[in-house]
Amino acid sequence: MAAIPVNLVIDKGAHFDTSFYITNQDGTPLDMSGYTGEATMKKSYSATTKVPFTLSFVDRTLGHVQIALTSSESDALNRRRYVYDILLTSPNGYKTRVIEGLAEVNPGVS
DSSP, X not given: OOOEEOOEEEETTSOEEEEEEOBOXXXXXXXXXXXXXXXXXESSTTOSOOEEOEEXXXXXXXXXXXXXXXXXXXXXXXXXXXXXXXXXXXXXXXXEEEEEEEEEEXXXXX
């Protein structure tokens, strides 16, 4: 399964969260029972420093995951574009990147 490209906009200093529904190739929900996962962003693909999102399995049987940053975590980010992805690991250890894209951090006015 190829990763689905989704770009994000993160407001600096504000709480951020977004949800995704992961499906099988036939469009049915991916049952993520027993899966683990991680979601990170970096300044570039070759950067070594990662910024982790909090990844939550909202409903494993429906393929519903959520990534989030607290307001303190988003406030620590520089105004710029980052690359990010969500990587899932199945119970048998098979890793799949399911979502990827750009994450743009916008500065606030207030």
